[in-house]
Amino acid sequence: MTISLTPQTQEPISLQPQGWLRYLSFSTDHKVIGLQYLICGFVFYLIGGALAGAIRTELLTPISDFLPRETYNEVLTLHGTVMIFLWIVPVVNGGFGNYLIPFYVGARDMAFPRLNAVAFWLIPPAGLLLISSYFFASAAQAGWTAYPPLSITTPATGQIIWILSVLLLGGSSIFGGINFIATILKLRRPGLKLMQLPMYCWAMLGTSILVVLSTPVLAGTLVLLSFDIIAHTGFFNPSLGGNAVVYQHLFWFYSHPAVYIMVLPAFGLVSEILPVHSRKPLFGYTTMVYSILGIVFLGLIVWAHHMFTSGTPPWMRLFFTIATSFIAVPTGIKFFNWLATLWGGRIALNTAMLFSCGFIVNFVFGGITGVALAQVPFDIHVHDTYFVVGHFHYIVYGGTVFVIFASIYHWYPKVTGRLLNEPLGKLHFLLTFVGFNLCFAPQHWLGLNGMPRRVAEYDPQFTLVNQLSSVGALLMALSTLPFLVNVVLSAFRGELAGDNPWRALTPEWLTSSPPPVENWKGEAPLVKEPYGYGQHSEEVALAGTTGSELWRLGNPDQRP
Amino acid sequence: MTTLTPSPSSVSEEQHHAHADHRLFGLATFLVADGMTFAGFFAAYLTFRAVNPLPTGSTYELELLLPTINTLLLLVSSFTFHRAGSALKRDNSPLARRWLLVTAALGFAFLAGQMKEYFALPFGLTDNLFASTFYAITGFHGLHVTLGGLMILIVWWQCRSGGRVSSQNLFPLEAAELYWHFVDGIWVALYGILYLL
Numbered sequence: 031m032t033i034s035l036t037p038q039t040q041e042p043i044s045l046q047p048q049g050w051l052r053y054l055s056f057s058t059d060h061k062v063i064g065l066q067y068l069i070c071g072f073v074f075y076l077i078g079g080a081l082a083g084a085i086r087t088e089l090l091t092p093i094s095d096f097l098p099r100e101t102y103n104e105v106l107t108l109h110g111t112v113m114i115f116l117w118i119v120p121v122v123n124g125g126f127g128n129y130l131i132p133f134y135v136g137a138r139d140m141a142f143p144r145l146n147a148v149a150f151w152l153i154p155p156a157g158l159l160l161i162s163s164y165f166f167a168s169a170a171q172a173g174w175t176a177y178p179p180l181s182i183t184t185p186a187t188g189q190i191i192w193i194l195s196v197l198l199l200g201g202s203s204i205f206g207g208i209n210f211i212a213t214i215l216k217l218r219r220p221g222l223k224l225m226q227l228p229m230y231c232w233a234m235l236g237t238s239i240l241v242v243l244s245t246p247v248l249a250g251t252l253v254l255l256s257f258d259i260i261a262h263t264g265f266f267n268p269s270l271g272g273n274a275v276v277y278q279h280l281f282w283f284y285s286h287p288a289v290y291i292m293v294l295p296a297f298g299l300v301s302e303i304l305p306v307h308s309r310k311p312l313f314g315y316t317t318m319v320y321s322i323l324g325i326v327f328l329g330l331i332v333w334a335h336h337m338f339t340s341g342t343p344p345w346m347r348l349f350f351t352i353a354t355s356f357i358a359v360p361t362g363i364k365f366f367n368w369l370a371t372l373w374g375g376r377i378a379l380n381t382a383m384l385f386s387c388g389f390i391v392n393f394v395f396g397g398i399t400g401v402a403l404a405q406v407p408f409d410i411h412v413h414d415t416y417f418v419v420g421h422f423h424y425i426v427y428g429g430t431v432f433v434i435f436a437s438i439y440h441w442y443p444k445v446t447g448r449l450l451n452e453p454l455g456k457l458h459f460l461l462t463f464v465g466f467n468l469c470f471a472p473q474h475w476l477g478l479n480g481m482p483r484r485v486a487e488y489d490p491q492f493t494l495v496n497q498l499s500s501v502g503a504l505l506m507a508l509s510t511l512p513f514l515v516n517v518v519l520s521a522f523r524g525e526l527a528g529d530n531p532w533r534a535l536t537p538e539w540l541t542s543s544p545p546p547v548e549n550w551k552g553e554a555p556l557v558k559e560p561y562g563y564g565q566h567s568e569e570v571a572l573a574g575t576t577g578s579e580l581w582r583l584g585n586p587d588q589r590p
Numbered sequence: 591m592t593t594l595t596p597s598p599s600s601v602s603e604e605q606h607h608a609h610a611d612h613r614l615f616g617l618a619t620f621l622v623a624d625g626m627t628f629a630g631f632f633a634a635y636l637t638f639r640a641v642n643p644l645p646t647g648s649t650y651e652l653e654l655l656l657p658t659i660n661t662l663l664l665l666v667s668s669f670t671f672h673r674a675g676s677a678l679k680r681d682n683s684p685l686a687r688r689w690l691l692v693t694a695a696l697g698f699a700f701l702a703g704q705m706k707e708y709f710a711l712p713f714g715l716t717d718n719l720f721a722s723t724f725y726a727i728t729g730f731h732g733l734h735v736t737l738g739g740l741m742i743l744i745v746w747w748q749c750r751s752g753g754r755v756s757s758q759n760l761f762p763l764e765a766a767e768l769y770w771h772f773v774d775g776i777w778v779a780l781y782g783i784l785y786l787l
Contacts, residue, residue, distance in 0.1 A: 141612045208619045216612045246623045247630035254634070254726060263715060263722040265634070271719050273642050276634050283630070 056151060058143035059547060063150050064129030065445065068438075070150075071121035074112050074157055079507060081109035086469075086503035089496045094486040102486035103171035104164060104188070110174030111192065114288070115199045116157045118430055122295040123241070124150060124206050126437055127234050129445075130302075131210060133538035133545075134228045136219025136554035141212035149205035156198035163191040173484055175281060178255060178266035178274050186259050193252045193259075200245045200252075203291075207241030210234050219554050225319065228536050228560045229312060232319050233298025236326040240287040240294075243330065248284035251277060275340050282333035290329040292426055293393075294322060296433035297364055300386050303440050304368055306534045307383045308375025311561040314367040321360035321367075328357045338406050339413045347406050354404035358397065365394055375564075381455030385436030388463050392428025396421055399474065414484075417477025423470045435462070435513070442517070443531050447543045448524030454516040458509055465505025472499045536560045617765050621772045624734075628776050631730065632783055635723045648718045652785055653707070660703045661781050664735075667696035668774045671742075671767050681757045683749050690746040693770070697739040704732050724784060731780055734773045741766040 047055050052062050053069070084105050088096040097105060128146065132139055140146045163169045170192035172181035181189050214227070214235045255277065257263045264270025266277040305312045312318065334342055334350040342350075368390055377383065399421040403409050412418060435458070442450050472495045477483075481492050488496065530539040537557045541550050674689035713721040745766050748755040755762045 142616055145616070204620070204623050208616050208623070211619055212612050212616045216615055242619055242623045243626055246625075246627040250627040250630045250730075251634075254631075257722070257726065261715060263726075264719055265638075265722055265726075270716075271642060271645065273638060273719075276637050279637070280630050280634060 056147050058139070058147050060128045060132050060140045060143065060146065061445075061545065061549075063146050064125050064127070066150050067120050067125035067128060067153070070154055070157075071117045071125060074116035075121075076510070077161065078109055078112035078117055079510065081105050081112065082503060083507055085109060086500040088486055089488070090500050092488050092490045092493055092496075097486065099486050100168065100171060103173075103184075103484070104169040106484055107170045107173050107192070108161065108164065111160060111170075111196070112157070113426075114174060114292070115196060116153065116160075118292045118426060118434075119199075119203060119288070120153055121434055122292060122299070122430055123203070123210075123234070123237060124153075126230070126299060126441075127206070127210055127295065129441070130230060130538055131213055131234055132217070133541075133549060134231050134536065134560075135214055135217055136222055136537060136556065137213060137217040138548040138550075138554075140209050141217050142209050145205050146209050149202045149209065152198050152202035152205075156195045156202070159191060159198070160195035163188050163195075167191065175285070176252075176255065177281075178258060178272075178277050179268065181255060182258050182267055189259055190256060193256050197249055197252055200249045203241050204245050207238035207245070210238040211242065214238075219556060221556050222558070225316070226558045226560070228298075229301035229315070229318055230295070230298035232322050233294045233301070236322045237291050237294045239326055240291050240329060244284040244287040244291075247280055251280040251284075275337070278337050278340055279334065282336045283330075286333040286336065287329045289422075289425065290325055292430050294325065296389070296430040297322070299433050299437045300368065300389055301364075302536060303382055303386045303436055304371045305561045305563055306440070306532045306536075307380065307386075308372050308377045309563045310371055310375040311563055312367070313370035313373075314363070315561070317363050318367055321363045324360035325357060328353060328360070332357065332404075335404050335409070338409045351404050351406055355401060358401050361397055365390065365397070380439070381450070381452060381459055382436045382439035384456065384459045385432050385439065385462075388459065389429055389432040389436065392424050392432060392466070396424030396428055399424065412477050414482055415477035416473040416481045416483055419483050420470045420473035420477060423473075428466055428470070432462070432466075435459075438517070440532070441538075442520070443527035444538060444543050444545070446521050446524070447527055448520050449527045449531060450520045450524060451516050454512045458513045458516065461505050461509030461512070465502045465507075465509055467502070469499050469502025469506060472496075472502075535562055613761060614764060614768065617768055621769065625772070625776065628727075628730070628779070631723075631727045632779070635727060635783065638719050638723060642719055644718050644720055648713075648720075650712060650720075653710070654785060656703055656707050656710075657781060657785050660700050660707075661777065663696050663700045663703070664774045664777050667693045667700070668771050670696065671770050675760075675763055675767055678749065678755070678760065678763055679757055683751060683756065686763075687746055687749050690742055690749065694739050694742040694746065697735055697742065697770075701732060701735055701739070704728065704735075727780060727784065731773070731776060734776070738766070738770050738773050741769065 052059070053066055055062075057063060057066075084097060085102070088094065088102055088105075090096070094102065128140065160169075167187035168185050170176065170181070170188040171184040172189060176189070176192065214231050218224075218227075254263075254265045258265050258267050258272070262270070264272035266272050266274050268274055301312055301318060332350055332354045334346055335354045338347055338350075372387075399417070403412070403418065403421060439450055439455055442448070476492055476495055476499075479492070481488050481496075527543060529541070529543045531543075532539070535557065537555055537560070538545070540555045540557070670689050670693045674686045674693060677683075677689060678686035708725075713724075715722055715725045745755055745763050747753065748762055
């Protein structure tokens with residue numbers, strides 16, 4: 031091999047493939063890894079969606095006709111696991127986090143690029159392992175919660191594969207979390223203060239703290255569960271003197287924070303999108319930051335509200351009810367801050383904005399049913415019914431998945447240099463919004479009237495409402511088509527976007543679109559005011575201003 | 591590195607070489623996560639103890655002598671590891687290697703003591719809830735000690751003259767040391783909760 035390069039143009043000799051093959055390689059570029067997460071996650075979203083379709087098809091009729099009962103159990107377990115661990119968590123953390131965080135802190139890559147690639151490449155094998163268990167053994171049947179003794183008595187092979195796969199995904203999540211914490215705290219560009227970071231950084235910092243503190247507990251618990259299954263120990267097996275409720279405590283110590291692991295990054299992303307398209311600074315930056323930290327803290331001490339029917343003692347119920355209700359405070363602050371950001375702004379109602387506003391509507395509804403569920407008497411009435419199913423789909427789909435779509439419409443020009451087609455996008459939004467609400471709103475009624483979740487059969491009086499819900503699911507499935515067409519065609523034929531089509535001020539837009547390998551041609555820009563749109567608050571003499579005057583500041587017509 | 595010529599990419603070069611501190615920070619974050627696994631196990635153990643009484647005739651008094659000696663071994667090994675680090679910082683690689691060997695020997699002596707205790711115990715993994723939890727927690731910790739011992743041997747090998755670990759590149763030794771102190775600290779908590787409480 032002869033190398034005749036001059037020292038000036040010397041580049042590290044790389045065996046890394048170039049072009050689109052990079053996306054199938056062990057690349058350490060944070061932008062490549064971000065897209066790997068995103069696309070891999072979307073493939074699993076389609077699989078999880080197909081599983082949801084099977085569930086809704088089965089529930090068209092009160093009897094078990096489309097799927098055998100065991101298969102129904104496998105399908106619902108796979109649906110939950112795939113959607114949570116292979117779609118939402120990887121995409122909303124690993125996908126957007128990897129793509130955006132280095133830009134936001136002014137770095138050229140994540141703190142640990144190789145660990146980053148390892149974290150991603152744990153996901154495809156784990157996902158294949160999980161799904162393949164359906165074909166060569168039987169998949170796990172105990173739901174994504176894997177409560178013992180159910181998970182001990184259902185076929186062992188599928189359950190063990192499920193545990194292995196979740197352990198791999200948990201490891202990936204922890205590696206990602208470590209990387210985000212180190213990148214945000216240690217890799218900031220000199221001169222950039224924490225309180226000047228875009229809100230998504232704070233959201234990812236909070237999320238990563240939750241990941242690092244809670245995921246290992248789930249991992250340890252699942253190892254003990256696998257001992258119960260393989261070695262016939264009795265940790266969680268009451269017939270061997272064990273305690274199944276301890277599993278529930280340990281499981282929810284992870285899985286309640288997991289809800290925030292799924293939704294906090296969405297809060298961050300939507301806080302990036304709203305100011306850009308309403309041309310106003312993000313309202314209440316400081317309160318947003320403290321709300322995130324408050325949610326992180328409270329999120330760690332509310333887990334037992336999932337266990338009000340598990341024989342929890344009264345003092346525990348009281349504590350967890352109060353702590354859970356308190357979460358409404360920081361969440362409410364964020365909700366009103368988003369409204370105040372929109373208030374009086376010059377809103378461009380494009381698809382990114384439509385999905386963001388759809389998020390606000392859906393999320394506040396899911397939040398309200400969440401506060402209702404925290405109250406013991408109500409929770410005991412609807413525990414393990416479709417009310418709960420409706421509630422958490424409003425949070426994870428109406429909340430997070432809507433934001434994922436909003437973010438794809440918002441950052442697609444960043445990644446490809448081309449805009450997505452707006453009419454197709456609006457069709458996508460319309461189908462998703464109508465389909466989603468038609469699918470999940472009736473489930474609250476079903477739950478209140480006593481339809482249990484996770485059962486293939488139901489009382490015939492619920493037939494009509496279930497069919498309505500299934501029609502909604504069909505609309506959601508159809509909504510994916512315009513989106514897929516849009517994403518694929520726009521990559522080649524979309525309108526050229528230029529470097530900064532939204533005239534945004536956050537650092538990822540202050541470079542070319544798509545960005546060069548090390549993010550900026552020259553030095554990274556120092557962005558101290560990522561939301562400096564429209565009027566500046568320093569024009570106001572805060573001392574002599576009343577609250578209502580501050581509120582009116584958003585609206586130029588009413589300005590005093 | 592005196593051979594580097596100034597080039598437009600020197601900014602990123604600096605960033606790429608400034609990772610040492612971040613690596614230790616990342617390891618510390620990982621150890622927090624690892625510690626949470628143990629915290630989960632301890633919480634499970636304490637809850638079992640509080641609410642799941644063992645069947646009569648199946649409670650055992652654990653022998654205290656061997657675990658106490660083991661605790662001392664680990665505490666001393668943390669100290670000897672620290673001595674190895676100080677020796678390497680003073681460029682005294684041979685001394686550092688000797689202290690590393692002593693540390694590894696103490697670690698493996700701990701493991702031998704643990705094995706001896708296991709064989710002497712009157713209960714097996716599946717006998718009852720206490721037995722299962724005892725073996726799960728001490729076993730998980732023993733796994734950590736084993737990994738730590740291997741790490742020390744690797745660092746010992748890398749500290750040879752001409753190896754990659756020296757006063758210029760302390761990170762492998764510092765990482766192994768941080769991990770070893772962590773494993774040591776976990777054992778102290780474990781000893782308090784499983785043996786003394």
